[in-house]
Amino acid sequence: MQAWPRPALPEVPGHSVAPLVYDSASDALVAAEPAGDTATLYLCGITPYDATHLGHAATYLAFDTLQRVWRDAGYAVRYAQNVTDVDDPLLERASRDGVDWRELAASEVEGFRADMTALGIIPPDAYVAVTERIEPTAVAVAELLAQGVAYRVAAPEASDDSDGHDIYFDATAATDVSPxxxxxxxxxxxxxxxxxxxxxxxxxxxxxxxxxxxxxLWRAARDGEPSWESPVGTGRPGWHIECSVIALDELGETVTVLGGGSDLLFPHHEFSAAHSSALTGEPAAQLYAHAGMVAYQGEKMSKSLGNLVKVSELRAAGADPRGIRLALLAHHYRDDWEWTDASLPEALERLTRWQAAATASDHRPPAQFATLAELREALHRDLDTPAALAVVDAVAAGGLSPELRSGIHLLLGIEL
Structure with missing residues (x-):
């Protein structure tokens, strides 16, 4: 599956070091430092049945910031993201709207690409639809069955062309074959x-x-649902095994960071990691990082509630995408917070101040290497973007040097 264009990433004097990132498993800050020269990141992607909202954008921006710090530290980055383009919510929405589920998925993925491009999010190296990996996913399920960490459960409602059984993961047995x-x-x-x-x-x-x-792990075919023939019967994958297989195929046994929104911590990431470890005998990730939830009108922004602020609608109303990005960066990625009517105007006012500081002909400050070091230090401490914005705010009145502007562009994704 095609991702989206890669934004420009300027060269900046000096360098960052591997950031300290909060690891959900150890409840501590851990150096997000790869074993070799390449940092690997797996990020759970969208289920494409509605437009990108600010909760999505905040999550992808959090891990975009991680990538930027890694690259500034001199690491190569290998990044994979899935698209859950066959799943119950997508099928239900397609049925409700009377459209083909494939057409709905393709349309929403295209909208997501446009939003990510506008926001300057670095795209994944491997952008993989679940429907592109049905066969290897089924092979992985077969392997788990052979190991004795999966089992069949009768599914009387399954269609006649299936073997009549769903397949489940035995979480208790998995502890005997993996860490x-x-x-x-x-x-x-x-x-x-x-x-x-x-x-x-x-x-x-x-x-x-x-x-x-x-x-x-595997849902036997039902009448009226998409299904595929496979080594474990006709059907389709369960949710968690999809990400396990894509991550293993694209990034290897243990990724540097497995990330996503905090609503994926359990059960999705817990069991994705379980499946990967059962297949390899190795930990799925060095650390597990999660972004907080964005609320609107007193409730977590969600498709089911319909209280969405959509990136595409803000853009269509004329909002500068850099302002949207700054509005999200104003909150620490791990925090739960609420979008308000003041969020975007405040961010746009900050953008105006920074833009004026970058272009004022009567302010030509020296290189501002100390400020650039402060910017890097803020992001080193668990990607603290609010502190990073404050570093720039503190010097903006005196102008922004070319070196600092390059640092702002690379590390915060704001080109001035």
């Missing part, structure tokens, strides 16, 4: 897991499962 254990990433107790599992696509009450928390 993974349930709760290692989320640090939740079982009661909390059960509640969240039911809310986020899980089926704890499914008859025939060995444990209520065991997640689906």
């Amino acid at each position: 993974w254990h349930l709760g290692q990433e989320s640090r939740l107790d079982r009661d909390a897991m059960l509640a969240i599992f039911a809310e986020r696509g899980g089926d704890p009450d499914r008859e025939g499962k060995r444990d209520p928390l065991d997640p689906l």
Whole structure:
């Protein structure tokens, strides 16, 4: 699948070092430092059934900032992102609107590409649709069955061209064949897991499962649903195994950072990591990083509630994408926060001040290497973009040197 154009990344004097990033598994700041010269990042992508909202944008911007710091530190970056282009929410929306699910997915992916391009987000090196990896995903499920960490459950509602069974992951058995254990990433107790599992696509009450928390690996074909022939029967992949297979195929056994929104911490990232570890015997990631949620009108921004502020609509209304980017950077990536009617005007006012400081003919400051070092230090401390913006604000009245402008462009993605 095609990604989107890569933004310009200028050369900047000096360099960053590997940033300290909060790791959900250890509940600590950990150096996001690759074992070799290449940092690897896997980021969970969209389920394409509605336009990009600011919650999406905030997440992708957080990990765009991580990439920028890595590149400034001299690392090569290999980045993969999936598109969940076959899943229940997409199929339900397509059915509701009377459109083909493939056409809906293609349209929304194209809109996402346009938004990411406008916001200056560095694209993934591998942008992979789930429907492009059906066969290797089925092969991985077959391997988990062979290892004894997956099992079949009768599915009476399955269509006649399937083998009549769904396939589930045995989370208890997986601890015997891998370094993974349930709760290692989320640090939740079982009661909390059960509640969240039911809310986020899980089926704890499914008859025939060995444990209520065991997640689906392969869904046997149902009438009226898309399905594919495979080594484990006709059907389609479960949610978590898709990301495991794409990450392993594109990035290898242990990625430097596995990232996404905090709403993916459990069950999605917990079980994606479990599947990967069961397949390889190695940890899925060196660290697990998660962005906070963006609210609007008192509730978390979500497609189900419909309280979305969409990037495309802000752009269509004439908002400078740099202003949208600054509005998001004004909040720490791990924080939960609320978008208000003042968020964009405040960001645009900051952009105006910075732009004036960059172009004023009567202000030609020296190279401002100390300020550039402060900017790098702010981002080194868990990608603290609010502190980074404050560093620039503090010197903007005296003008911005070419070197500092290049640093702002590279590290914050704001070209002045």
